[in-house]
Amino acid sequence: MSNNISRKVLKVAKGFDTQDGAGVSLQRVIGGPIKRLDPFLMLDAFKSDNPDDYIEGFPDHPHRGQQTLTYMIEGSMEHQDNKGNKGLLLPGMVQVMNAGRGIIHSEIPQQRDGMMFGFQFWLNLNSVDKMSEPWYKDIASSDIEEVYVEGEKKVRVIAGNYQGIEGVVKNLRVKPIFLDVTLEPNTKFSVDIPDFDHNSFVYVFQGDGTFGENQIKVEDRHIGVLENIDNNSLGLDEPIPNKLHATSGDKGVRFLFLSAKPIREPIVQYGPFVMNTQEEIQKAFLDYQLGRF
Known part of the structure; x- marks a missing residue:
């Protein structure tokens, strides 16, 4: 089988379109029309x-x-938590942020006007x-390296890795590939996906482009979810690299590409608590109420 499969x-x-925190308007993408994409639990895009x-931010x-x-992408946001961190x-x-066994934090804009634009992802943790x-x-x-080609x-x-460049974010437990890609009009792009069982997607936030072997158009503020092929169903002994191919439209495109190996464990979620069983969720509520975070 070719290792150039797209x-x-x-x-x-x-x-x-929804609101969270103290009335922050945002677009819920994963956790919205895409319920989950193991290990990606949530993707929120905020732009206004x-x-x-x-x-009012997120108290x-x-x-x-x-x-x-x-x-x-634009704007400024202050983080504080009950462990003494501030940034x-x-x-x-x-x-x-590793929430782990429990953390209480706030995210508050540090501007009174202007554009606030960015993304937040929730990534699952193994049990x-x-x-x-x-x-x-x-x-x-x-500290984030950029790659230019011609x-x-x-x-x-x-x-993750792109053309031999390692991303500066290395302490995510699910070890995703995470790229922010900007293409000039009518430009081709490809990226290796390490394994057939990775869950992968693109999120376009400027312009449009066509993606994948079937050349599907994905426009601004839309997610494109890629197929997942399990190694076991193919009878493969070793992971075989495969790719995503993309071509920008007449006005260019900017998109996020993310890919990671699924955890494949039970997920029980209640708001900001994500565990494996209902009993663990109940314990999370109890620990929070008793000040154990």
């Missing part, structure tokens, strides 16, 4: 230049059992890591 796009969807849509709230990754997310920065020690880390925009494309390598 995944097909199986589904294209636009996120649900109206302060009424974001100014103190708990998490347990997942890692969160926030990627800022300021600026354009191009990434923040990773053995769900009660790990909480921590968080800010990553400066200048001046026609720009790839910010946030996590």
